Amino acid sequence: MTNKLLFEDLKPNTRISKLKIKKVISIFKNKIDIVKINDGYYELEKENGLLKNDSIQIISVTKSLIKQYLLYHFLPYNKCFVRKHVSYKDIATLCGISVPTARRNQNLLSILGLAYFTPSSNGYGKFDIVICDEYKNHFKKKNGGGGYITLTTDDLANFLDINCINELKVELKKLLWIDAAKKSRGKKIVFNKENLVNTLPEYIKKSSKLINNIIYSKNSRFKPLGNRLDITNYKSKSEFNKNFRDSTQKRILNLFNNGNFSFSSNYSDTLLRFKFKKPLLETNIKLESEKTLIVNELVNLSIEFGFKKVLIALNYMFDNTYYEDNININNIHNPGGFVRSFITKSILNIGSLY
Incomplete structure (x- = not known):
């Protein structure tokens, strides 16, 4: 696996x-x-x-x-x-x-x-x-x-685990059909098993057993069911992104909360101003709104570049903060912009897989 x-x-x-x-x-x-x-x-x-x-x-x-x-x-x-x-x-x-x-x-x-x-x-x-x-x-x-x-x-992991080239080609063909069916906007896209068979080399086409072994392979997530495919295991981009966003958002919030890090320079300044008194309700609302915007931007960057690169940039940012009266002082005004700049420069200078 x-x-x-x-x-x-x-x-x-x-x-x-x-x-x-x-x-x-x-x-x-x-x-x-x-x-x-x-x-x-x-x-x-x-x-x-x-x-x-x-x-x-x-x-x-x-x-x-x-x-x-x-x-x-x-x-x-x-x-x-x-x-x-x-x-x-x-x-x-x-x-x-x-x-x-x-x-x-x-x-x-x-x-x-x-x-x-x-x-x-x-x-x-x-x-x-x-x-x-x-x-x-x-x-x-x-x-x-x-x-x-x-x-x-998830698709990539499935492809990498397939050890037969013909099964791999058929699985790609199935995904193309599913994508067309999902984007048909009400138009019925009929599944044709022969389209999968045509993908296979001639020596396999001569044997119904070999054809079925490939098309109904245990490694396939999408088995033919009459004039359609079983897409129970199919996850759309929006479904995948929702799960990814939710899990990444939690990981980013944990990073900030576990280290008691401030989300931005404005966040630090506000906490310093109210260190001896309780912040107004309006102030708390503004801080929560800013935190939400920053986290969402960091999640978007994780989708664009991968979570690990965002994590490396955040650790660099955290290393350059300090504490004053138990309040973390972050001098970065726009963390999202800082992280994007850090990642793009790192890709340019170090590489896509730094």
């Missing part, structure tokens, strides 16, 4: 292009596929490998490559959608694969035009990652967008 504690370095949810998922699903479905490499097209034969520059390069899409591609989307990025200073060891640990496999997968993702990387300026063996056309995910179709699906770290 995947260790979800590792996921605190990641964004809790992310957008992934539907077109790119369909591309990943369809690659190597046939005996011979056409793959664009640089400026030319080359025939790809699964048995013989990829013919390029009079040499044979063996190439195939494996379950680890698909998992690695999905993982890349969960890495926190800068404002230009660049994942900074990532190492093969980081990727290998998160995906549960070896470093050589992570390196090979990265090269293949670049060849297939799914993700590109450049050597990092920060440390030997590290690199920056750009996912192809990610910035277009929210564009309208006429502007080059192809739609996107939102995946959560």
